[in-house]
Amino acid sequence: MEHKINKNLSTIQISGIRQFFNMISNYDDVVSLTIGQPDFPAPDHVKDAAKRALDNNHTVYTHNAGIFELRKSISEHVAEKYDLNYNPATEIIVTVGASQAIDIALRTIIERGDEVLLPGPVYPGYEPLAKLAGADVTYIDTTSHSFKLTADLLEQSITEHTKCVILPYPSNPTGVSLTKEELKEMAEVIHKHDIFMIADEIYSELVYEQPHTSIASFEKIRDNVIVVNGVSKSHSMTGFRIGYLLAPEWLAKHILKVHQYNVSCASSISQYAALEAIQNGKLDPESMKEQYKKRREYVTDRLDKMGLEYVIPDGAFYVFPKFPLNGKTTFDTAVELVKTAGLALVPGDAFSIHGEGFMRLSYAYSEETLKNGLDRLENYLNQIH
Numbered sequence: 001m002e003h004k005i006n007k008n009l010s011t012i013q014i015s016g017i018r019q020f021f022n023m024i025s026n027y028d029d030v031v032s033l034t035i036g037q038p039d040f041p042a043p044d045h046v047k048d049a050a051k052r053a054l055d056n057n058h059t060v061y062t063h064n065a066g067i068f069e070l071r072k073s074i075s076e077h078v079a080e081k082y083d084l085n086y087n088p089a090t091e092i093i094v095t096v097g098a099s100q101a102i103d104i105a106l107r108t109i110i111e112r113g114d115e116v117l118l119p120g121p122v123y124p125g126y127e128p129l130a131k132l133a134g135a136d137v138t139y140i141d142t143t144s145h146s147f148k149l150t151a152d153l154l155e156q157s158i159t160e161h162t163k164c165v166i167l168p169y170p171s172n173p174t175g176v177s178l179t180k181e182e183l184k185e186m187a188e189v190i191h192k193h194d195i196f197m198i199a200d201e202i203y204s205e206l207v208y209e210q211p212h213t214s215i216a217s218f219e220k221i222r223d224n225v226i227v228v229n230g231v232s233k234s235h236s237m238t239g240f241r242i243g244y245l246l247a248p249e250w251l252a253k254h255i256l257k258v259h260q261y262n263v264s265c266a267s268s269i270s271q272y273a274a275l276e277a278i279q280n281g282k283l284d285p286e287s288m289k290e291q292y293k294k295r296r297e298y299v300t301d302r303l304d305k306m307g308l309e310y311v312i313p314d315g316a317f318y319v320f321p322k323f324p325l326n327g328k329t330t331f332d333t334a335v336e337l338v339k340t341a342g343l344a345l346v347p348g349d350a351f352s353i354h355g356e357g358f359m360r361l362s363y364a365y366s367e368e369t370l371k372n373g374l375d376r377l378e379n380y381l382n383q384i385h
């Protein structure tokens with residue numbers, strides 16, 4: 001019967017990250033700098049709100065788009081921080097993590113044969129969802145542009161089939177973000193070709209120097225942009241599974257249909273926890289950010305001393321150094337690193353072919369773990385030279 005299932009699945013592999021973990025799961029004494037989620041517990045006031053939601057019997061379906069107070073607090077939050085104007089009644093949908101927001105956005109706009117553009121290297125969650133929605137995926141190589149998708153690169157890549165470009169910034173796996181000026185140029189290209197952009201801003205609260213600009217703040221492309229965000233990374237709430245999307249009313253009303261038949265609504269209890277996080281936890285991301293920033297300094301300082309090249313991350317908690325391969329593939333090198341040095345980094349090819357030759361190092365770990373892991377990296381590099 002297997003030949004009868006959806007053929008789109010045959011072009012979708014289990015993620016390179018998962019394949020790597022399966023491969024290394026039998027090794028002991030491995031320091032892992034691989035994780036893609038904050039290492040802090042969810043804030044206590046958020047956990048208390050979840051408990052209160054249970055005690056108050058908020059255990060039933062909510063409005064399909066999410067409880068109104070939460071949509072209202074999201075609307076106020078994005079207005080205050082990113083100068084965005086979205087009507088909580090008609091233009092905001094609370095989703096099951098940013099992941100479901102991306103899925104329902106794609107399924108609303110994609111028809112078979114449409115092309116989705118992705119900057120590479122990139123978070124591996126997009127390609128499978130785009131393909132399942134019927135799209136062909138094209139990667140744009142950003143490696144010689146400090147991992148930034150530029151307006152020129154985008155312009156050169158758009159074809160008559162291009163329906164949408166997905167842009168995460170700050171980026172997973174590189175931590176690189178875009179300035180207001182760069183986004184403004186990109187907005188011109190989006191406007192000129194009238195394509196959609198899914199702006200994945202899930203790391204927007206974790207930027208270190210420059211303030212985060214949302215591309216949706218350029219009014220002339222308001223109709224083209226679907227903003228994806230959530231509390232997973234900002235408030236260390238990955239397991240609560242609360243994200244949201246912002247879209248103009250004419251589009252949001254169609255996305256809401258896909259969402260409704262897909263999940264009805266996000267978890268009621270988690271929505272109350274997210275409401276507390278957004279309303280009363282404005283400082284939570286700030287304190288985590290301070291820690292990440294210190295760790296970024298420590299990690300990049302150590303990488304400098306080892307002579308590894310990287311682009312300084314503007315945000316998130318990843319750095320993506322170029323790695324000596326000695327004739328091996330990136331994947332095999334990552335496995336060798338585990339076997340001989342007891343250190344796990346995510347091989348860059350998990351983030352598309354454009355990640356070949358790089359490794360993703362996550363610094364969402366304690367300083368002690370980072371020190372231990374980086375000592376092992378240093379020993380490994382000394383041995384192979």
Ligand SMILES: Cc1ncc(COP(=O)(O)O)c(C=O)c1O
Nearest residue numbers: 036097098099123168172230232
């Ligand atoms: C760029 C990016 N987008 C989306 C997600 C998924 O977020 P969520 O856990 O809210 O579904 C991740 C998770 O790692 C991510 O790195």
